[in-house]
Amino acid sequence: MTAEESAQSALAAGDFSMWLTAMQGALRGENGSDVPCDGCTACCTSSQFVHIEPDEIDTLSHIPAELLFAAPLLPPGHVLLGYDERGHCPMLKAGRCSIYDHRPRTCRTYDCRVFPAAGIDGDEDKVQIRRRARRWEFAFPTFTDRIEHEAVRAAADFLARDRELVHGSPGANQTELAVLAIEIHTVFLGRDEDTGEAAVIAPNPDAVRAALAPPIGP
Numbered sequence: 001m002t003a004e005e006s007a008q009s010a011l012a013a014g015d016f017s018m019w020l021t022a023m024q025g026a027l028r029g030e031n032g033s034d035v036p037c038d039g040c041t042a043c044c045t046s047s048q049f050v051h052i053e054p055d056e057i058d059t060l061s062h063i064p065a066e067l068l069f070a071a072p073l074l075p076p077g078h079v080l081l082g083y084d085e086r087g088h089c090p091m092l093k094a095g096r097c098s099i100y101d102h103r104p105r106t107c108r109t110y111d112c113r114v115f116p117a118a119g120i121d122g123d124e125d126k127v128q129i130r131r132r133a134r135r136w137e138f139a140f141p142t143f144t145d146r147i148e149h150e151a152v153r154a155a156a157d158f159l160a161r162d163r164e165l166v167h168g169s170p171g172a173n174q175t176e177l178a179v180l181a182i183e184i185h186t187v188f189l190g191r192d193e194d195t196g197e198a199a200v201i202a203p204n205p206d207a208v209r210a211a212l213a214p215p216i217g218p
């Protein structure tokens with residue numbers, strides 16, 4: 001295997017349903033994401049703005065104020081941490097997060113496995129994240145693992161066809177689409193009428209709209 005092929009080899013993403021449960025908990029703020037990054041800093045070096053909420057007092061106390069600016073379209077107190085001319089987060093020092101134990105909630109919950117989970121690629125301008133995300137391979141030891149994966153993908157397909165439903169459209173990014181697909185996938189789960197087994201269904205669009213969480217408001 002060449003060095004390049006080795007660099008592109010598959011990464012074990014874990015059992016799908018276990019990952020999905022943990023990811024849903026992370027999105028609800030109940031736990032952080034436990035991503036086996038193994039030294040990868042793609043998400044810290046991809047020209048990303050990191051959203052920090054007003055209640056993240058500890059995080060805010062570890063970031064110089066001059067690196068933060070008000071988050072557009074959000075209430076006062078919501079700020080963004082920008083990136084340098086290379087697209088690197090300014091808190092990344094010597095290839096490591098210099099405030100790891102105090103890093104923003106956005107960083108704690110970020111998990112590039114959302115892309116293979118939703119069956120979509122990352123954003124085109126985030127090349128490193130796309131490369132990394134393409135390498136993850138989930139395991140499907142049970143029927144539930146498979147059907148839940150299909151439901152998340154069905155939700156992503158639905159949202160991709162109707163981008164207006166994705167918060168912040170028309171500029172909504174692939175990350176937001178993938179996260180929303182995870183959040184609403186249960187609307188796409190039902191029962192096969194003949195067998196009674198769990199199955200992916202085509203829900204009423206109004207049910208999908210009802211399942212979508214409202215955007216952050218004042």
Ligand code: SF4
Pocket residue numbers: 043044050089090091092093096097098099100103104107
């Ligand atoms: S704060 Fe730390 S974890 Fe978050 S993007 Fe910056 S370097 Fe990465």
